[in-house]
Amino acid sequence: MSFRINSNTAANNVWRVMNGNQNSWAKSMERLSSGSKINRAADNPAGLIISMTMRAQMGGINQAIENSERAVSMLQSADSGLSEVHAQLLAMREIAVDAANSGTHSSEDLAVMQAEIQSSLDSIDSTAANTQFGTVNLLDGSSGVQGTVTSGDVTFLDGTTATASDTFEVVVDTQATQAAVATTNSGPIAGIAADETLTITSAGAVVDVDLLAGDDAQTIVDKINATTDTTDLIASTDGTNVTLTSSMFGSAGDFTVSSSLAAGDGSQSGFAAGAGDSGTGADIEGHFVNSGVSHQATGSGATLTGVEGSAAEGLQVQTDAAVGSAGEVLVTNNQLVFQVGANAGQTTSIALDSVDSANLGTGLDTLGGDNMFADLGEIDVTSVAGASDAIEIIDQAISQVSTMRAEVGSFQSTTLESGINNLRVSFENLTAANSTIADTDIASEWTNFVKFSTFQQQGAMMLAHANMGSQLVLSLLK
DSSP states (O other), X not given: OXXXXXXXXXXXXXXXHHHXXXXXXXXXXXXXXXXXXXXXXXXXXXXXXXXXXXXXXHHHHHHHHHHHHHHHHHHHHHHHHHHHHHHHHHHHHHHHHHHHOGGGOOHHHHHHHHHHHHHHHHHHHHHHHHOEETTEEOSSSTTSEEEEEEEESOEEEEOOTTSOSEEEEEEEEEOOOEEEEEOOOSSOOSSOSSOEEEEXXXXXXXXXXXXXXXXXXXXXXXXXXXXXXXXXXXXXXXXXXEEEEEEEESGGGOEEEEESSOOOTTTSOOXXXXXXXXXXXXXXXXXXXETTEEEEEEEETTEEEEOTTSTTTTOEEEOOOOSEEEEEEEEEEOOEEEEOSSSTTOEEEXXXXXXXXXXXXXXXXXXXXXXXXSSXXXXXXXXXXXXXXXXXXXXXHHHHHHHHHHHHHHIIIIIXXXXXXXXXXXXHHHHHHHHHHHBOOHHHHHHHHHHHHHHHHXXXXXXXXXXXXXXXXXXXXX
């Protein structure tokens, strides 16, 4: 055994151990006071990276939940406006049905009814213009897909959230036609020689039209047109021949007409007996061209619709133009876009069309339709024909608003609210995972704190004993 004064190895060893215990004790106290296991990057570099990534995701998810909740509130505002439009349309329909019962009303009564109709139209236009969420207009079309025909014989019908904002050329490959049948009489129908029954099969209905001996061409036409609401067929005559034309374009308007008597040249209607005559229409075929790229479209009647996956997806236009370029449509897509996820690109969107009177009830007068009104804003119930056509227009408007409300409701429930539930579960799971990495286990850390505190006290005692060795050396020098 040797005794030295300059180098107290035992004391140095105790000091080193005490210093380590002191650092561990300080870290344990820091973890207990902060509640976090990672208070600086050196504590756990790999864990810090994972924890910061998770915290970024958690913050993003929290904000995405708030975004979705605000979006739900916005759509509830839109639905409230649409509900008011619905209420006005239902009231207008009752008035139109009442006006159609013209035998019980004077012209003054009908004028009052028209004034009520106009008041409802003004209310609808006001709702469309003023329904807002904050400063965002919801029902005036500025939050939807709008189309402007810049050239040609084309009618813009609709677009979807997937339709690109750009100019699209409408190219017809097969022209849409209406089913039609014309007699081939060589002489005028001044009065048929015998009673005759025409059987018309059209629009899923079978209708008999009874002709009487002596009926001329115009009488035959009038009797056929009395069934138009059922058959969707419109009859016309030049005095010699009778022509039946479907009000619908394409194969949906196909029909047959047969006579109970053999065709007599000018002495009967001229329609064939037995199997009769068949009228067939052609559905449109075509495509869209955008920036020199051709996009496929499906055709039904006179309507072209852009196929899924293309820039023209959901774009709907109507035309009866001949084969070739029918015109151009400028699409402006101002859909509402919502960030519903924590990461880039996790968005969803919905387009809200205009519900003002000029944009409701449309389509019944176009391309062969027999309604006298172009849209809801034009309806006039001061005549029997006007009241009847007004009912059809209002029904069309109700269908449009109902469809729009269903889309809004479905988007709210299946996209936003379902997404919120999923985000909350993700947030809960991420919080739990991050907690295992970054949060202090208080029970375990308290055990460590007590241990290192004890080591500190024990080390101080041992350091005192180690220093006693140097004092023993002095005793040898006495």
